[in-house]
Every structure is written in structure tokens, then in C-alpha cells.
Amino acid sequence: MNAASLQIEDVAKSYRNQSGxxxxxxxxxxxxxxxxLHVIVGPSGCGKTTLLNAVAGFQGxxxxxxxxxxxxxxxxxxxxxxxxxxxxxxQHSTLFPWRTVLDNVTYGPVIQGRRSRAEARSLARERLxxxxxxGLEDRYPAELSSGAQRRVEIVRALVNEPRVxxxxxxxxxxxxxxxxxxxxxxxxxxxRARPTxxxxxxxxxxxxxxxxxxxxxxARPGRVKATIEIDLPxxxxxxxxxxxxxxxxxADVLSLVHDEASRAFVxxxxxxx
Amino acid sequence: xxxLILGILGCGLLLGVWxxxxxxxxxxxxxxxxxxxEVLTEWTSHEPAYGTSLFTHNYYADIWISVRxxxxxxxxxxxxxxxxxxxxxxxxxxRELTFPVLELIRPIPILAWVxxxxxxxxxxxxxxxxxxxxxxxxxxxxxxxxxxxxxxxDLVRAARSLGASPRDVLRTVIMxxxxxxxxxxxxxxxxxxxxxxxxxxxxxxxxxxxxxINSSYATVRxxxxxxxxxxxxxxxxxxxxxxxxxxGRLAPHRTRAAAA
Amino acid sequence: MSRGAxxxxxxxxxxxxxxxxxxxxxxxxxxxxxxxxADVASSFAGLVGSGGYWESWLASGERVLWGFxxxxxxxxxxxxxxxxxxxxxxxxxxxxxxLRPIPPLAWVxxxxxxxxTxxxxxxxxxxxxxxxxxxxxxxxxxEQIDxRHVLVARSLGAGTWTVYxxxxxxxxxxxxxxxxxxxxxxxxxVVVAAELISGGGGANDGGGLGFLLWNAYQGGAIAQxxxxxISLGVAGYASSVVVRVLSERLMPWKEAR
Numbered sequence: 174m175n176a177a178s179l180q181i182e183d184v185a186k187s188y189r190n191q192s193g194x195x196x197x198x199x200x201x202x203x204x205x206x207x208x209x210l211h212v213i214v215g216p217s218g219c220g221k222t223t224l225l226n227a228v229a230g231f232q233g234x235x236x237x238x239x240x241x242x243x244x245x246x247x248x249x250x251x252x253x254x255x256x257x258x259x260x261x262x263x264q265h266s267t268l269f270p271w272r273t274v275l276d277n278v279t280y281g282p283v284i285q286g287r288r289s290r291a292e293a294r295s296l297a298r299e300r301l302x303x304x305x306x307x308g309l310e311d312r313y314p315a316e317l318s319s320g321a322q323r324r325v326e327i328v329r330a331l332v333n334e335p336r337v338x339x340x341x342x343x344x345x346x347x348x349x350x351x352x353x354x355x356x357x358x359x360x361x362x363x364x365r366a367r368p369t370x371x372x373x374x375x376x377x378x379x380x381x382x383x384x385x386x387x388x389x390x391x392a393r394p395g396r397v398k399a400t401i402e403i404d405l406p407x408x409x410x411x412x413x414x415x416x417x418x419x420x421x422x423x424a425d426v427l428s429l430v431h432d433e434a435s436r437a438f439v440x441x442x443x444x445x446x
Numbered sequence: 447x448x449x450l451i452l453g454i455l456g457c458g459l460l461l462g463v464w465x466x467x468x469x470x471x472x473x474x475x476x477x478x479x480x481x482x483x484e485v486l487t488e489w490t491s492h493e494p495a496y497g498t499s500l501f502t503h504n505y506y507a508d509i510w511i512s513v514r515x516x517x518x519x520x521x522x523x524x525x526x527x528x529x530x531x532x533x534x535x536x537x538x539x540x541r542e543l544t545f546p547v548l549e550l551i552r553p554i555p556i557l558a559w560v561x562x563x564x565x566x567x568x569x570x571x572x573x574x575x576x577x578x579x580x581x582x583x584x585x586x587x588x589x590x591x592x593x594x595x596x597x598x599x600d601l602v603r604a605a606r607s608l609g610a611s612p613r614d615v616l617r618t619v620i621m622x623x624x625x626x627x628x629x630x631x632x633x634x635x636x637x638x639x640x641x642x643x644x645x646x647x648x649x650x651x652x653x654x655x656x657x658x659i660n661s662s663y664a665t666v667r668x669x670x671x672x673x674x675x676x677x678x679x680x681x682x683x684x685x686x687x688x689x690x691x692x693x694g695r696l697a698p699h700r701t702r703a704a705a706a
Numbered sequence: 707m708s709r710g711a712x713x714x715x716x717x718x719x720x721x722x723x724x725x726x727x728x729x730x731x732x733x734x735x736x737x738x739x740x741x742x743x744a745d746v747a748s749s750f751a752g753l754v755g756s757g758g759y760w761e762s763w764l765a766s767g768e769r770v771l772w773g774f775x776x777x778x779x780x781x782x783x784x785x786x787x788x789x790x791x792x793x794x795x796x797x798x799x800x801x802x803x804x805l806r807p808i809p810p811l812a813w814v815x816x817x818x819x820x821x822x823t824x825x826x827x828x829x830x831x832x833x834x835x836x837x838x839x840x841x842x843x844x845x846x847x848x849e850q851i852d853x854r855h856v857l858v859a860r861s862l863g864a865g866t867w868t869v870y871x872x873x874x875x876x877x878x879x880x881x882x883x884x885x886x887x888x889x890x891x892x893x894x895x896v897v898v899a900a901e902l903i904s905g906g907g908g909a910n911d912g913g914g915l916g917f918l919l920w921n922a923y924q925g926g927a928i929a930q931x932x933x934x935x936i937s938l939g940v941a942g943y944a945s946s947v948v949v950r951v952l953s954e955r956l957m958p959w960k961e962a963r
Contacts, residue, residue: 257609267604281608313699452796460801546715554939570873640756644809645899663815682807
């Protein structure tokens with residue numbers, strides 16, 4: 174694994190719409206160490222997806238700088254191109270519906286020309302079975318449960334050995350039980366490969382359970398409020414949720430986020446996710 | 447089972463109304479239409495009174511000519527329309543440059559092209575094939591374009607973030623993603639092809655089922671008109687079914703998912 | 707739309723016209739037999755002043771209108787009936803599906819035999835052309851209604867009739883509208899074809915753009931043919947816009963997207 178550090182320095186981004194300018198991000202700085210699982214939590218419209226898109230190379234920024242592994246990734250003048258060193262897992266499934274599970278997982282290595290089809294296939298089989306997905310290789314995504322789809326998608330991302338893995342609210346809309354299982358599955362994959370992870374969510378419990386550190390953001394303009402160290406030991410298991418320390422940390426993050434969310438709630442802003 | 451019985455009953459009802467209104471009662475204007483019994487005898491006669499039946503050579507010759515024209519025009523429309531639709535959907539520059547021209551031409555009814563088709567492609571088959579092609583071509587181009595635009599933007603982003611170049615994205619995401627629209631387009635295009643073919647053959651043809659219908663009218667062979675119409679219905683239905691079966695094979699993930 | 711997009715669009719159209727004019731002047735293959743856009747424009751200028759040209763618009767428009775109105779007023783109730791009543795569908799849908807593959811134009815001769823006037827026979831074929839599309843859209847739309855809307859209405863105390871009128875009909879409106887827009891497009895295809903097939907109009911048959919086009923062709927006035935083609939395109943496009951605008955009026959809730 175070639176996990177890299179990710180430095181977000183003073184990043185700004187605005188959107189223009191009919192009612193004028195909307196400041197999505199303003200002087201936003203976050204430092205993520207190699208192999209860290211960093212969670213950004215914040216209400217809808219706090220610019221967390223904008224930030225992730227900038228790292229991924231889907232959108233440019235208006236000011237500031239993002240560094241990956243110490244090298245400049247993008248500035249206002251020079252937006253990043255998307256690339257396999259920063260693989261994204263999206264909110265909803267982006268598995269290619271016309272490819273089988275196996276062909277989805279081999280997509281990255283083959284298209285980059287890094288591995289032959291045969292090599293990529295045996296690697297993919299290995300990774301799928303490590304993730305408990307053996308036997309599903311020849312299914313089409315639509316034939317899988319949403320939980321299995323998500324796990325395949327994470328495996329598809331990790332097989333590229335990205336320098337940073339970008340997860341954009343990947344478990345949104347799942348029921349609580351599936352979601353808890355997904356958290357454990359993700360952590361197992363994380364503990365095995367130790368990539369650098371940038372994880373975005375609006376679910377505080379998820380943030381605390383998964384994160385090495387959690388950054389809370391405020392909305393309009395999107396700004397970093399505070400970063401909290403999550404000093405819970407790894408590997409983490411479901412029982413942790415009942416522990417006193419977990420709930421303390423939960424309360425800390427909650428208080429950071431709560432007044433922000435209620436402000437947006439009262440204003441009746443439409444979710445700009 | 448009950449559905450089947452009711453369906454057969456419904457079709458019987460149609461024939462019954464025809465028989466009653468034309469053959470038996472000859473109600474008013476219905477009297478001027480060809481009677482059911484006459485059409486059926488003519489269709490199945492070894493020596494048809496008006497020269498066209500299941501047992502005459504010219505019947506199959508006309509069918510074959512029409513089918514061949516439709517298939518030629520259809521294939522040409524797919525071969526030219528799909529790449530054009532992909533290009534228009536994929537490149538914003540190209541779309542902005544060419545799409546307005548296409549949209550200016552498209553509303554012109556296909557049959558209004560008849561005189562130009564005859565002038566521009568004066569040789570035998572060509573005008574009719576051109577008309578048939580033109581209608582299917584617009585359908586294929588537009589559906590492919592819609593297909594490209596229907597592809598989830600996040601699928602493109604996912605592919606890019608997995609290391610695909612824009613060209614890879616076109617090949618591995620846009621083309622398979624647009625496929626359902628392309629196959630739908632093919633199903634619509636084959637129907638539209640028959641529509642234009644018949645009209646084209648009636649106005650500008652020298653052969654084919656449309657011509658058979660129109661010339662039978664001109665030469666007062668009224669039962670043959672109905673034979674031609676019914677044959678068109680059957681052949682048109684058969685080609686649509688064939689295209690449907692063919693396109694069903696192109697997307698195994700959809701059939702399997704539907705079965706799951 | 708950005709300014710660049712408009713500019714490039716205009717550029718594309720200009721290039722198209724220039725190529726056409728050039729091809730016409732230089733006797734290029736295929737296009738060489740046609741008059742160029744300049745000739746077409748001058749032919750148009752000549753036609754605009756003549757009453758016959760506008761009467762042709764009116765004549766074709768009237769046929770389209772009646773055929774379309776007939777298709778809607780028969781097709782919508784018929785489609786709703788098929789969608790609501792399973793037995794009616796089992797009985798009537800098969801014969802409908804058997805007749806549907808017969809291209810509407812193939813009906814022209816029988817239509818002429820049956821209907822007493824040429825106008826009526828053309829209108830009947832137009833009706834047929836739009837009818838199938840309207841019915842299919844209505845059936846498809848009504849069958850896709852969210853069952854929960856019906857259940858909610860029931861639990862709020864609605865009777866059968868109220869459910870039809872207040873739930874099924876409005877929920878089917880978008881598909882009816884789609885059917886209407888597509889159907890309207892087909893009517894213009896059909897009117898031209900029907901006018902051509904029924905062999906050019908006598909003076910007392912009220913003309914029509916298709917007739918005008920055919921007569922111009924027979925008289926060798928190709929520029930006028932192209933004017934007629936463009937007129938038909940404009941007429942078809944304008945009718946579709948009218949249908950679309952009207953249907954949006956009927957469905958104010960669709961605008962808030």
C-alpha cells in the first residue's frame with residue numbers, strides 16, 4: 174500500500190446561482206496523515222462533498238491548495254485530473270450494471286494497463302474472497318443486495334491501491350442494521366490494507382465509530398469547526414458502541430455539529446447534496 | 447387461459463363486425479368495402495380473381511422487396527445514426543455545432559421529402575430506400591443521443607477515478623450505458639421504417655407491398671388492398687419481433703436482473 | 707444556453723446553408739439537382755403574398771386538428787378503459803395489437819372507399835396515425851400509477867368514481883400529454899402522405915400543403931417544393947409546441963421540479 178498524506182490548505186470555493194453567490198467553502202484547512210481514516214462530518218450544504226470532489230479532480234477550487242503525499246495536487250489555477258490514486262466511492266452505487274462483479278473489480282487495473290486481464294482476475298478473486306464476497310464473482314450488480322454492492326464497490330476501489338480512498342457518504346440510506354454491518358466490513362478492509370481514507374458523512378455515530386479523527390464542519394460558508402481525536406483502540410467492534418468513551422466522544426461531536434444543523438434546519442434550506 | 451379466450455373472442459369480434467357490416471348487411475358506406483369472405487377466398491385461392499394470393503409468385507416477390515428495402519434502410523440508419531448520436535452526445539462542441547441543423551431538418555415530415563428524394567436519387571430503388579432510411583436515421587440518432595445523456599454522471603466519474611481516460615470512458619461507460627436507448631431506438635426505428643416505406647412505395651414506388659395496395663386501388667382490385675394491408679401487419683409485426691429478440695441478447699445483465 | 711453555444715449553433719446552420727448553396731451552384735453530386743437557399747428564399751417571397759399558400763396551411767391544419775381531436779377524444783377514454791378494466795383489456799387489446807402494425811398510410815385506399823369526401827378520408831387516416839400512440843401512452847401511464855395514491859384516496863373516503871376522476875385521471879395526465887405530443891408529430895407526417903397518396907387535390911378539395919408540394923413538383927418548381935417542406939416543418943413544430951404548452955397548463959404541479 175502506498176498510503177499518502179493529504180493536506181488541504183486554505184481552500185475556498187463558491188458557486189454562482191440565480192440568487193447570487195453561494196460560498197461553499199471558505200479557508201478550509203485539514204491535514205490527514207498517511208494511513209489515517211479521517212471523517213468529515215457536517216450538515217447538508219457544509220461543502221464536504223465539494224471538498225471531496227476537489228480532491229478527486231471532479232471540480233476545481235477558487236483558492237488555496239491541496240497536497241497529496243507532499244506534492245501539489247491542485248490549486249485554483251491548476252485543477253486536478255481524476256485518477257486512480259484517489260479512487261472515489263459514491264453515495265449511490267456506481268458499479269457498472271453491465272459488468273459482472275469480477276469485471277467491475279478488474280476494471281481499474283486493466284484500464285490503467287497495470288495488470289493483464291488474467292492477473293487482474295486472480296487478484297480480484299483473492300480480494301473478493303477476503304472481503305467475504307466469494308461466490309458472487311459472476312453475478313451482475315443488480316443481482317446483489319445493497320450491502321454486497323457497497324462492499325464490492327469498496328473492493329473495486331481498494332484493488333487499485335489508491336494513495337487516498339475517498340468515500341462520499343457511502344452508507345447513506347441504509348437501514349441501521351445493514352449499516353452497522355457495513356461499518357465492521359469497512360473497518361476490516363481498512364485494517365487489512367491501511368489506506369489513507371477521507372470519509373464524508375452527516376451521521377455522527379458513524380463518524381465516531383469509524384474515524385481516527387473527526388472534523389466537524391459548519392455550513393454556509395463551509396468551514397472547519399474543530400477536529401477531534403478519536404482515541405478508541407483498533408480493531409473496533411460493534412460492542413464499542415455501548416462503551417462510555419464512545420458515547421463521550423459522540424456527545425462532543427454532536428455538540429459541535431448540532432447548533433449548525435439546527436440553524437440550517439430553521440432556515441429551511443433545501444439539501445444541496 | 448381466460449385471457450386467451452377473451453383475446454380470441456376480441457379478434458373474432460373484429461372479424462364479426464366486419465362480416466356483419468360489410469358482407470351481410472352492407473350498411474351504407476360499408477357496402478363499398480371489400481367483404482370478409484371475398485378477401486379470405488381470394489387470399490387462399492390457387493387461382494385468385496385479382497392475381498394475388500398465398501399461391502402466387504408475385505405476392506412473395508412484393509413481400510421480399512419491401513422487407514429488403516426496410517432492412518437495407520434500417521441497417522444504414524443504425525450504422526450512421528448511432529455513431530452520429532454518440533458524437534453529438536459525447537462532444538459538447540460537436541453538439542452545439544450540428545444539433546441545431548439536425549433539429550431544423552427533423553420536423554419536416556418524411557413524405558415531404560418525396561420530390562427531393564426522386565430528384566436526388568433518381569435510380570429505381572433509391573428514393574424509397576432514402577425516405578425509409580431518413581425516418582429511421584433521425585430516430586436512431588436522437589435515441590442514441592438521449593442514451594448518452596442518460597448515463598449517470600457519477601458512473602463517468604467513477605470510471606475516471608478508477609483511472610480511465612476520456613476515450614476509455616466513451617468505450618467502457620458511455621457506449622454500454624447508452625445501449626438500452628439504442629435498442630429502444632431500434633425497435634421504434636423499425637416501426638417508423640415500415641410507416642415511411644409504405645408511404646414511399648405508395649407515392650413513388652414501382653413495387654412492394656405499399657405499391658401493391660395503391661395499384662390495387664387504382665385498378666379496382668379491392669380485395670387485394672386488404673390482403674396487402676394484412677400482410678403488411680404480419681410482416682411488420684414479425685420484423686419488430688425479430689428486432690426485439692435480437693436486441694434482448696445485447697444486454698444479458700438486464701434479462702438476468704429481470705429474472706432475479 | 708451560453709453565448710458560445712448560440713454562436714456555434716448559428717455557425718453550424720450558416721455552414722449548412724453555405725454548403726447547400728455552393729453544392730447547388732457547382733452542380734455537386736446529389737445536391738446539384740436542387741435549387742440553393744437563395745432561390746428558395748426568393749420563391750418563398752413570391753409565395754407569401756399569394757392567398758393560395760396560406761389557404762394550404764389552413765387546409766392541412768384543419769385536417770390535422772380534426773384528426774387529432776378525434777384521436778384524443780376516442781383514444782383517451784379507450785386507453786383508460788383498457789387500463790382500468792382487466793376484462794375489457796383482455797377482450798379489446800389483442801385486436802388493437804393486430805391492427806396496430808398496419809401502417810396508417812396503408813389505410814388510405816379503404817378510407818377513400820369508405821368516407822364520402824376526400825377530406826374525411828384523410829382525416830380518418832390522420833386519426834388512425836395518432837390513435838395508436840395516444841392509446842398506448844394512456845394505457846402505459848394508467849398502469850404505472852402508484853397504487854398507494856389509490857389506497858390513500860380510498861382511506862380518505864373516496865368512492866370508485868372519485869378515485870377515477872381525482873386520482874387516476876390526473877395521475878395519467880403526464881402520459882396523456884406525452885401521447886398527445888407524439889401523436890401530434892405523427893399527424894403531420896400522415897397528413898402530407900395522405901395528401902400525396904390521394905393524388906393531388908382538385909380545386910374544390912381545399913388544397914393543403916402536401917397538395918401544394920406535389921403540384922409544385924409536378925410543375926417542376928423545386929424551390930417551391932422546398933418552401934413547402936420548410937412550411938410543413940414549421941407547422942409540425944408549432945403544433946407540437948402548442949400541444950406541449952397546453953398540456954403544461956393542465957399540469958401546474960409538473961413545473962415545480
